[in-house]
Amino acid sequence: MARAYNFSAGPATLPEPVLRQAQAEMLDWNGVGASIVELSHRGAEFMDVAAQAEADLRRLLSVPDDYAVLFLAGGATTQQALLALNFAAPGQVADYVVTGHWGRTAIRQVEPYVRVHVAADGGPGGFRDIPPRDTWSLSADAAYVHITANETIHGVEFRDTPEVGAAPLFADFSSSIASEPVDVSRYGLIYAGAQKNLGPVGISVVIVRRELLQREGQPRADIFTYASHAARDSMLNTPPTWNWYLLGLTVKWMLDEGGVEEFARRNAAKAGLVYGAIDASGGFYRNEVAPAVRSRMNIPFFLSDETLTARFVAESKAAGLLALKGHKAVGGLRASLYNAMPVAGAQALVDFMHDFQQRHG
Amino acid sequence: MARAYNFSAGPATLPEPVLRQAQAEMLDWNGVGASIVELSHRGAEFMDVAAQAEADLRRLLSVPDDYAVLFLAGGATTQQALLALNFAAPGQVADYVVTGHWGRTAIRQVEPYVRVHVAADGGPGGFRDIPPRDTWSLSADAAYVHITANETIHGVEFRDTPEVGAAPLFADFSSSIASEPVDVSRYGLIYAGAQKNLGPVGISVVIVRRELLQREGQPRADIFTYASHAARDSMLNTPPTWNWYLLGLTVKWMLDEGGVEEFARRNAAKAGLVYGAIDASGGFYRNEVAPAVRSRMNIPFFLSDETLTARFVAESKAAGLLALKGHKAVGGLRASLYNAMPVAGAQALVDFMHDFQQRHG
Numbered sequence: 001m002a003r004a005y006n007f008s009a010g011p012a013t014l015p016e017p018v019l020r021q022a023q024a025e026m027l028d029w030n031g032v033g034a035s036i037v038e039l040s041h042r043g044a045e046f047m048d049v050a051a052q053a054e055a056d057l058r059r060l061l062s063v064p065d066d067y068a069v070l071f072l073a074g075g076a077t078t079q080q081a082l083l084a085l086n087f088a089a090p091g092q093v094a095d096y097v098v099t100g101h102w103g104r105t106a107i108r109q110v111e112p113y114v115r116v117h118v119a120a121d122g123g124p125g126g127f128r129d130i131p132p133r134d135t136w137s138l139s140a141d142a143a144y145v146h147i148t149a150n151e152t153i154h155g156v157e158f159r160d161t162p163e164v165g166a167a168p169l170f171a172d173f174s175s176s177i178a179s180e181p182v183d184v185s186r187y188g189l190i191y192a193g194a195q196k197n198l199g200p201v202g203i204s205v206v207i208v209r210r211e212l213l214q215r216e217g218q219p220r221a222d223i224f225t226y227a228s229h230a231a232r233d234s235m236l237n238t239p240p241t242w243n244w245y246l247l248g249l250t251v252k253w254m255l256d257e258g259g260v261e262e263f264a265r266r267n268a269a270k271a272g273l274v275y276g277a278i279d280a281s282g283g284f285y286r287n288e289v290a291p292a293v294r295s296r297m298n299i300p301f302f303l304s305d306e307t308l309t310a311r312f313v314a315e316s317k318a319a320g321l322l323a324l325k326g327h328k329a330v331g332g333l334r335a336s337l338y339n340a341m342p343v344a345g346a347q348a349l350v351d352f353m354h355d356f357q358q359r360h361g
Numbered sequence: 362m363a364r365a366y367n368f369s370a371g372p373a374t375l376p377e378p379v380l381r382q383a384q385a386e387m388l389d390w391n392g393v394g395a396s397i398v399e400l401s402h403r404g405a406e407f408m409d410v411a412a413q414a415e416a417d418l419r420r421l422l423s424v425p426d427d428y429a430v431l432f433l434a435g436g437a438t439t440q441q442a443l444l445a446l447n448f449a450a451p452g453q454v455a456d457y458v459v460t461g462h463w464g465r466t467a468i469r470q471v472e473p474y475v476r477v478h479v480a481a482d483g484g485p486g487g488f489r490d491i492p493p494r495d496t497w498s499l500s501a502d503a504a505y506v507h508i509t510a511n512e513t514i515h516g517v518e519f520r521d522t523p524e525v526g527a528a529p530l531f532a533d534f535s536s537s538i539a540s541e542p543v544d545v546s547r548y549g550l551i552y553a554g555a556q557k558n559l560g561p562v563g564i565s566v567v568i569v570r571r572e573l574l575q576r577e578g579q580p581r582a583d584i585f586t587y588a589s590h591a592a593r594d595s596m597l598n599t600p601p602t603w604n605w606y607l608l609g610l611t612v613k614w615m616l617d618e619g620g621v622e623e624f625a626r627r628n629a630a631k632a633g634l635v636y637g638a639i640d641a642s643g644g645f646y647r648n649e650v651a652p653a654v655r656s657r658m659n660i661p662f663f664l665s666d667e668t669l670t671a672r673f674v675a676e677s678k679a680a681g682l683l684a685l686k687g688h689k690a691v692g693g694l695r696a697s698l699y700n701a702m703p704v705a706g707a708q709a710l711v712d713f714m715h716d717f718q719q720r721h722g
Contacts, residue, residue, distance in 0.1 A: 004394030007399045011602055018387050019396055026384035033365030033683060035380055037561050040684055041367045073563060075436035077598040081582030112580040195599060200398050202434060202563045202601030219473040221442035235436040238556060240563030241372055320394060323401055
């Protein structure tokens with residue numbers, strides 16, 4: 001079939017020009033007689049690709065020079081474990097602000113290593129809001145404070161960077177990195193699986209203030225040491241080269257399209273369309289998140305008549321709108337609107353929602 | 362240019378039919394309207410791809426039912442660290458047989474976790490031979506015995522599975538998995554980065570006897586726990602889906618070509634060609650590894666006149682023979698002859714070697 005609009009929460013839709021370039025180069029990258037996926041990571045060709053991707057990502061996100069940018073195998077969950085190993089002494093307290101499913105996952109990874117202090121928890125409110133900053137109970141001696149910038153399943157998003165005092169702020173930006181301008185200098189560390197806004201699955205980005213790399217952390221293998229990866233330009237071992245290459249193409253595309261300011265505009269427009277349709281549906285559709293923290297990236301929503309949910313999923317799929325089924329943890333429906341989703345895709349979804357309501361409302 | 366013969370040690374050459382299929386499906390996999398790299402790992406489409414890859418790999422390698430097969434992000438180095446975390450008590454002794462560079466790397470990853478006992482070390486002999494089994498000093502109470510089945514840099518390979526008594530035998534098969542029949546039941550665990558014989562970079566395979574997953578190991582994050590990955594069919598978190606898909610295509614290709622028996626035949630033929638050319642060169646080329654343990658996968662070799670090495674690399678590249686420069690740790694030249702390298706590629710190399718010798722000998 002023709003390319004559909006794919007609302008998957010991740011792995012997620014990629015820009016078609018990026019896929020077309022990867023397709024064209026699949027058997028022969030840049031005339032070298034081999035695919036990029038077949039080239040040594042130590043060769044001049046891939047080293048150039050890797051360095052360009054880093055330079056472009058630094059430009060896209062306005063990363064200050066005193067921050068290292070790492071490209072690492074695996075997803076955000078692995079980074080969650082490495083935060084404690086690299087930056088907290090054994091048993092030291094670490095503060096976690098839990099605003100959804102992924103905040104809880106982050107805690108589970110570090111429980112063997114640190115004393116977790118939940119400084120705030122949106123769980124009692126069903127994760128429909130972010131606890132106000134003045135209610136947080138931050139520790140005096142925390143190794144770091146961890147937040148989840150955007151919660152993919154519950155659909156809540158920090159719209160401002162919280163002030164947390166002396167401890168460095170660590171943030172899981174997996175599902176909202178590069179979706180709008182962010183002041184990186186407000187964070188000690190930002191990490192993100194790439195498979196939502198930065199391109200392909202199978203690679204993560206860690207942006208970390210270099211001085212933090214001097215922390216001793218706790219006993220760990222060299223492969224788990226961010227400072228070792230930083231010292232070797234993320235080539236401590238064989239990195240996921242093809243994924244890195246595709247990330248580079250995606251970042252280049254974002255720069256060419258106008259950078260994060262332009263994507264902030266598009267993302268606001270897309271989210272405005274879908275929330276607008278939900279709020280104007282007279283209760284046929286509903287989203288339960290407090291408007292001030294509604295995610296622009298992931299919009300979970302529900303039909304007032306839940307027996308229609310499966311029909312919505314089937315009919316939208318037939319109409320070329322993929323992966324609108326909600327996460328099993330909350331049910332219902334979900335539309336993910338990452339950078340590679342065009343405004344026309346959000347409009348197509350809204351048109352379908354109107355049509356579905358007319359037929360079933 | 363046309364497709365060259367690529368002798369890279371990894372990431373390495375892939376079968377052209379696999380690349381062509383990935384190319385054809387890049388924008389639309391199986392008519393679903395999206396690329397496989399854009400599909401959710403939790404969706405029926407990718408779950409089928411993943412399950413088929415596992416079934417095919419089990420068939421290719423004749424994996425017994427009481428072994429789990431895991432598909433994990435990252436490379437072999439991460440697995441090296443996880444061996445100790447999952448299977449050894451804190452500070453327990455683990456035996457390592459060191460036959461080259463990668464055996465040393467494996468030790469470095471576990472030193473924070475176990476008491477490493479080097480049961481045998483080929484280092485004093487320059488890694489030109491594998492210490493005979495009857496000289497190994499195995500511990501009575503080792504958590505496991507670790508070997509490197511094939512050393513990519515030094516070019517030595519176990520041609521038989523050593524008998525090690527009661528402790529389970531763990532083996533790094535990164536550069537020789539699926540290159541010939543192996544009796545998996547002789548091993549407690551086999552691990553391999555995929556980027557040599559199994560397909561793309563960015564994913565590793567771990568084949569482990571299920572009963573070993575019950576070992577307590579030592580404190581670690583859930584994401585570092587093999588039993589958790591096994592319980593969730595390697596979908597504990599978002600796996601590197603595209604890499605898994607390409608691995609599946611590669612395994613399918615190997616089955617279609619005749620399986621490991623056929624590749625054992627081809628690999629013996631390829632290695633025979635190149636070693637034959639070296640040995641018949643009257644000293645113009647030399648390989649210093651004891652013939653009985655010469656690697657079929659990676660052939661490091663040297664010119665008697667080392668000032669000609671750079672010229673050999675440049676001229677061979679111009680002739681469409683890529684990545685023949687040796688690893689910096691040993692210098693010289695190296696030809697890697699993984700499953701996807703056709704016999705015609707080895708013949709082309711040998712023809713070039715003859716020609717080069719005639720011009721410079």
